[in-house]
Amino acid sequence: MLDTIILNLTSILPEVIVTATLCVVLLVHLFDRKNIQLMTMLTVAGLLAAFYVLSGTVGANSTAFSGMLSVDPFAHFFKIVIVLATIVVALMSRTSDEVNAERATIGEYYFLLLTMALGMMFMVGASNLLMMYLTLEMSSLSSYVASGFTRKAKDSSEASLKYLIYGAFSSGVMLYGISIVYGLTGTLDLNGINTVLQQGSSSPLALLVATIFILVGFGYKISAVPFHFWTPDVYEGAPTAVTAFLSVASKAAGFAMMMRAFKVMFIDPAATGLAEGSWALLSGIPLQHALMVLSVLTMTLGNLVALWQDNVKRMLAYSSIAQAGYMLLGLVVFGNDGFAAVMIYFAVYLFMNLGAFYAVMLVANTIKSEHVDHYKGLGKRAPLLAVALSVFLVSLTGLPPTAGFIGKWMIFLSLINAKMIGIAIVGVLNSVVSLYYYVRIIRNMFLREDQSGETAPLQFSIDQKMLLLFLLIPTLYFGLFFDQLVQFAQMSVQMFGMR
Amino acid sequence: MTITLTHFLLISAVLFTLGLYAVLTRRNAIMVLMGVELILNSANINFLAFSRFGGMDIEGQMAAIFVIILAAAEAAVALAIVLNIYKRFNTVNVDEISFLKD
Numbered sequence: 001m002l003d004t005i006i007l008n009l010t011s012i013l014p015e016v017i018v019t020a021t022l023c024v025v026l027l028v029h030l031f032d033r034k035n036i037q038l039m040t041m042l043t044v045a046g047l048l049a050a051f052y053v054l055s056g057t058v059g060a061n062s063t064a065f066s067g068m069l070s071v072d073p074f075a076h077f078f079k080i081v082i083v084l085a086t087i088v089v090a091l092m093s094r095t096s097d098e099v100n101a102e103r104a105t106i107g108e109y110y111f112l113l114l115t116m117a118l119g120m121m122f123m124v125g126a127s128n129l130l131m132m133y134l135t136l137e138m139s140s141l142s143s144y145v146a147s148g149f150t151r152k153a154k155d156s157s158e159a160s161l162k163y164l165i166y167g168a169f170s171s172g173v174m175l176y177g178i179s180i181v182y183g184l185t186g187t188l189d190l191n192g193i194n195t196v197l198q199q200g201s202s203s204p205l206a207l208l209v210a211t212i213f214i215l216v217g218f219g220y221k222i223s224a225v226p227f228h229f230w231t232p233d234v235y236e237g238a239p240t241a242v243t244a245f246l247s248v249a250s251k252a253a254g255f256a257m258m259m260r261a262f263k264v265m266f267i268d269p270a271a272t273g274l275a276e277g278s279w280a281l282l283s284g285i286p287l288q289h290a291l292m293v294l295s296v297l298t299m300t301l302g303n304l305v306a307l308w309q310d311n312v313k314r315m316l317a318y319s320s321i322a323q324a325g326y327m328l329l330g331l332v333v334f335g336n337d338g339f340a341a342v343m344i345y346f347a348v349y350l351f352m353n354l355g356a357f358y359a360v361m362l363v364a365n366t367i368k369s370e371h372v373d374h375y376k377g378l379g380k381r382a383p384l385l386a387v388a389l390s391v392f393l394v395s396l397t398g399l400p401p402t403a404g405f406i407g408k409w410m411i412f413l414s415l416i417n418a419k420m421i422g423i424a425i426v427g428v429l430n431s432v433v434s435l436y437y438y439v440r441i442i443r444n445m446f447l448r449e450d451q452s453g454e455t456a457p458l459q460f461s462i463d464q465k466m467l468l469l470f471l472l473i474p475t476l477y478f479g480l481f482f483d484q485l486v487q488f489a490q491m492s493v494q495m496f497g498m499r
Numbered sequence: 500m501t502i503t504l505t506h507f508l509l510i511s512a513v514l515f516t517l518g519l520y521a522v523l524t525r526r527n528a529i530m531v532l533m534g535v536e537l538i539l540n541s542a543n544i545n546f547l548a549f550s551r552f553g554g555m556d557i558e559g560q561m562a563a564i565f566v567i568i569l570a571a572a573e574a575a576v577a578l579a580i581v582l583n584i585y586k587r588f589n590t591v592n593v594d595e596i597s598f599l600k601d
Contacts, residue, residue: 130558130561130562130565133566133569134565134569137569137572137573141572141573141576144576144577144580145576145579145580148580148583154587154588154598155598155599157580157583157584157587157588158584158588158596158597158598158599159599160580160583161528161580161581161584161593161596162599164576164577164580165522165528165531165532165535165593168532168535168573168577169522169531169534169535169538172518172535172538172539172542173519173538175538175539175542175566176515176538176541176542176545178542178562179511179542179543179545179546179549179562180545182545182546182549182555182558182559182562183508183545183548183549183553186549186553186554186555186556187555187558188558188562232599233597233599236599237599
């Protein structure tokens with residue numbers, strides 16, 4: 001018994017390390033309350049150790065805890081994305097004025113950050129419906145608190161209440177859906193459900209309703225329209241570092257969970273006559289059409305509403321809704337190509353979106369504003385920051401030679417290979433619309449003069465510049481040298497127990 | 500009259516609908532959260548009923564226990580957030596707490 005537990009624990013060593021780190025952070029916080037440097041160092045050290053272990057276990061393919069968790073290349077890829085995002089956000093928070101204003105509880109902030117990361121790392125491996133629900137709640141519960149972390153700010157409190165209400169409601173609906181699936185199949189294990197469903201469902205209507213209910217939970221986590229209502233408010237109200245984390249890591253974990261659930265539960269392994277690397281869904285589940293509608297709605301609404309936003313953070317919130325729409329396109333393909341494209345997109349999205357939020361945070365730190373008009377003249381006052389922000393925004397639009405182009409290109413390519421030209425065109429048109437609001441910020445920074453007559457250059461410390469460069473360089477690098485990234489993603493599509 | 504699986508499912512469906520109704524119509528944050536609790540418990544009844552009457556294994560009952568624990572944890576976090584809201588805004592009416600708008 002003890003042997004199996006230890007064996008299982010070693011296969012989830014990165015998670016164990018993160019758990020240990022968060023305990024240490026909480027303990028140190030008791031004795032040394034206001035030491036921001038120490039907290040950051042501990043957090044980053046723990047995460048680097050987890051990252052080191054992850055980089056040494058590429059290709060592992062097994063399950064742990066009697067099939068509750070999968071430790072496969074697919075989960076591994078997303079764990080790397082999540083750990084990297086957590087490291088960047090921990091470093092971001094160190095220089096964030098909003099977070100540092102709560103100096104007395106700074107240890108709790110890093111504790112919450114690590115709990116969120118831990119929940120997400122479990123989410124990407126969960127291969128049992130109960131485990132999925134529990135890990136989703138684990139990351140959500142700490143996200144509610146983290147988004148309301150700056151307790152003195154009204155915006156932040158409001159953000160946390162709205163997040164809580166939408167989150168608790170959506171995951172409750174998801175749980176009801178899970179209970180119906182349990183009733184229909186008699187098991188909560190994803191592979192087991194698949195085995196039962198292959199024999200034909202006794203009640204297709206109930207299964208359809210249950211699938212929609214479960215989709216509500218996933219949709220909330222990845223902020224897909226029409227479950228996106230919390231996103232703009234929470235992203236605007238939460239501290240920028242937390243927003244950045246939610247927009248990248250939380251979305252990545254939600255996507256990974258959704259991809260695994262749909263692939264393992266609903267795929268028909270007996271289907272024949274398929275092209276290499278593509279799968280057929282079990283009959284009676286119109287999942288592909290549902291995802292297609294969801295994806296088109298998500299990117300169109302995200303992009304159109306973003307056009308009217310004057311607050312840059314809120315604009316980026318709608319932009320991240322639209323980005324979720326593009327990623328959903330990769331799911332619609334239902335093949336290894338599409339899934340790999342989504343994973344590549346996340347790898348580049350990590351750098352460009354964190355970078356954009358970091359630039360916005362640095363501006364808010366110095367000029368105390370997130371309004372797009374106050375970005376006028378920043379090209380002269382803070383050249384490095386303005387150039388970096390422009391690159392991130394161009395990358396989010398998906399123009400070459402940035403990494404964002406590769407992400408979008410792979411997704412559209414997989415759609416075209418699957419002969420879904422129509423929906424690919426919708427995606428491209430959406431990118432054109434998004435160009436308008438991204439370029440609006442760039443135009444304000446470089447081509448418009450500041451009306452207030454403020455011309456003093458903005459000062460940034462050396463480590464702030466380093467972090468900005470750390471995000472900027474991969475955004476450009478992966479735009480030119482993407483072969484290894486693409487290969488790694490295509491290798492990582494493999495899920496445990498699947499062909 | 501014997502009580503069958505259908506009765507339990509009916510009760511849980513009614514509870515779920517009531518919870519949904521509470522979340523969508525109530526403006527008091529506490530009432531909304533009570534609606535969420537109803538939804539969670541309706542799922543619990545489903546799990547238990549299927550486990551007992553469906554001739555299935557113990558997995559459903561185990562799920563219900565986990566959900567009960569999680570509901571308690573969620574209530575604790577939720578009430579702390581609502582308390583913080585009350586201190587900041589002097590109200591827990593979700594309609595009045597909306598300064599973040601387009």
